[in-house]
Amino acid sequence: MHINTLDPGASPLDYYGFELRRYREAAGLTQRELGKIVNYTGSLIGQIETARKLPTQAFSDAVDAALGTGGLLSRLLDLVLRSQLPSWFQQVAELEARAAEICTFRTQMIHGLFQTEAYARATLAAMDETDLDDRTAVRLARQRILKKEHPPVAWMILSEAALYQEIGGPQVMRGQLAHLLSFENNPRINIQILPFSAGAHAGLTGSFTLFRFDSDPTIAYTEGYGSGHPTANQDTVKDCSLRYDHLQAAALSLRDSAELIRRVMEERYGEVAEVQLQQ
Template sequence: MVNIRNLDSGSSVLAFFGAELRRLREAAGLTQKQLGEVIYCTGSLVGQIETARKPPTREFTERADAGLGAEGALLRLWPLVSRNSLPPWFREFAELEATATTICTFQSQLVHGLLQTEEYARAVFSSYRPQNLEQKVTARMERQRILQRADPPVLWLVLDEAVLRRPVGGAGVMYAQLARLLECLSHPLVHVQVLPTAVGEHPGLLGSFTVLTFDDTPDIAYSESYEAGQVIINPQAVKARSLRYDLLRATALSPQDSADLIADAMEDLHGQQSGPDRSTVA
């Protein structure tokens, strides 16, 4: 167990957050257990966060800030904690994504991170067994908050049909993920289209990519591979990807037909889970 008295608060963002939490808790005259009772969690969790062994969630941060009367001291640290949980090579794009007015993305393998459920995201990250799994899941869920702000971006997602058919996390997790996609279709600023397998060759065969547009700065494009991401600012290269995206959008099913195909995929998953020795996902 880490000795909190020897923890270097300058060693990481999580260590600094933990040190601040401990300072505020002790100033309030509370033990870890007592603070846990105030904010509806265990004293053990408080201790793990104070010693930087577990990252705080936004909910924990909000409750701790209010419970300790910190007047925003912990909440002001939350953006740093959240960004620190992202891979270093992804942080630049995440910051750009958070300020974009329109996000157009083609995904050939997975549901885009902005629309993933927590269970789906956990299954994706679990596939390569990272040491900080829960920290990565928390960061992904926090990243989705840009869709909940007062002026959310327009999100246009084109998905290869293969994404719907790949049961990431198992049938139950995938069923819930597809239900989330259908739910998102009712949002006026979220558009989902599916590129059916029957199309054959298409402009997205080279892989997934994203184009971001902004109010007062040039558009950018983004693509990634294993543990690496590339932000593209060259105007001609961005224009080429924008054209490729327009072609994909024109080739894909309409949003309504896409919704029908997503519903069909859900029915298939339901059938896979039916049987004498299986429970249904409905």
């Protein structure tokens, strides 16, 4: 296992493993003994200690309690999971974590901050099924910012097309749309649908996101194939902000958006529709 060569400065995952090992040994426990206490295998603990396996929130909470770390491992988990994102996306995750307001427009797919586990898994598996459990967990970990003591205000304008883009099958889509509706009475998370009837609109050039901060300049973010493009260029930010204002004006109200989501969920992905699709 070469555990003695673990470098805590190599990555957040290595640091997590190093601290786990240090606290375990200070408690005089073997990997197997700690595993019995927290209901995980000693082998899994060994893999996490040597940075070969990603920890989870449940694991971190259990080990923190068992070893009396004061919550250290749970606090490290955000850094660990963020470090596992594609390198080009890590800066975006940091912007999400720091932003006071996130305004995003999506054309064909629901934003990662609002995806269910099943929907996220289906999107990630579209062309690559390797390490799917870990990649899904890493994506979902970004959503932890919505549960902070002071979460950002989030706006998502979603093209109506995304409601019909059947990712993962009818059951997955029904669960995903139900998840969107769960935010209906949350004033900090606002979802508007841009209907087909809007016709030509300010977002025809594609999806984009605005990150606004309490004291830093606003960042506009767009994506290309396998790359992200954050910028604080004032002209770009002004253009994206103007486009977002026009998209909000063209989109349905929050109440009407929720009604459309509910209607599509029932009519397209309801139990009767599922039976028809299976026949």
